[in-house]
């Protein structure tokens with residue numbers, strides 16, 4: 625019993641079991657429809673019986689014009705399975721067991737073909753990487769504790785992706801490098817999101833509730849999507865109204881940039897470097913601003929690894945930006 629309890633606790637502490645709602649998947653995916661035609665989508669952290677990503681793509685398989693959908697179910701310490709939906713089912717698959725996801729519904733779903741996996745469905749396993757190599761786009765909400773590793777793997781295999789993450793990840797050095805070099809950007813939705821969580825998750829004072837069906841929920845206020853799929857909204861300029869004055873926008877103690885506390889108040893007429901809150905990335909148009917760096921890791925930070933100060937007081941995390949010369 626003691627062993628089971630500690631395992632349960634370890635699982636809860638990791639807090640990786642946050643199930644995305646289909647409405648949130650839909651709200652984001654509607655910005656990228658054109659990217660999916662003829663594509664093989666891989667949901668590599670998705671138990672098809674639970675996952676709204678699987679469900680969304682299964683329901684919209686024909687509308688999006690997908691060629692294939694694959695999902696792998698991660699099973700800690702155990703053999704797992706993968707599920708594939710095909711536009712044209714290969715002969716070799718036709719004898720396999722099949723799976724439908726919408727029990728009790730009259731919506732007709734394409735059949736999923738089940739294949740047992742020898743490994744546990746870990747996104748880093750050989751079997752999962754083999755699917756990754758074959759697929760075109762990865763779409764999921766990966767475990768937050770492995771987010772850095774997850775993204776690096778996507779870049780190693782040069783895949784298109786649309787994944788959910790936490791705003792804090794933006795300040796990881798490697799993650800910021802991808803953002804700065806425009807190899808990746810934030811998606812369309814940002815901020816609050818509610819997730820179903822397993823029964824063994826402990827209640828919390830805030831952002832936790834149990835619904836009428838006994839389902840536990842948690843919400844987070846700093847959720848964002850990370851992607852390398854282009855979408856229209858990210859090319860819209862931020863409309864700025866504030867004029868620069870040295871009093872309102874002082875320079876940092878030891879770095880040649882002005883401090884801006886609110887994204888909406890970025891001055892429209894300042895040509896030098898500006899330190900702005902991280903939430904700016906949600907509004908950034910690559911045609912309007914260049915990303916110069918992140919406070920702690922900008923190479924000429926005299927206290928590399930530390931945040932900037934104003935009158936000797938540390939300022940919140942800042943992203944350094946500069947207006948494009950033509951703007």
Ligand SMILES: C[S@@+](CC[C@H](N)C(=O)[O-])C[C@H]1O[C@@H](n2cnc3c(N)ncnc32)[C@H](O)[C@@H]1O
Nearest residue numbers: 640641642643644669670698746747765766767
């Ligand atoms: C944040 S939850 C999201 C689940 C699902 N993608 C969704 O959005 O509803 C992350 C999922 O990844 C699974 N997971 C944890 N470690 C994993 C690993 N190494 N490889 C693949 N999946 C993993 C967890 O079991 C969990 O279900």
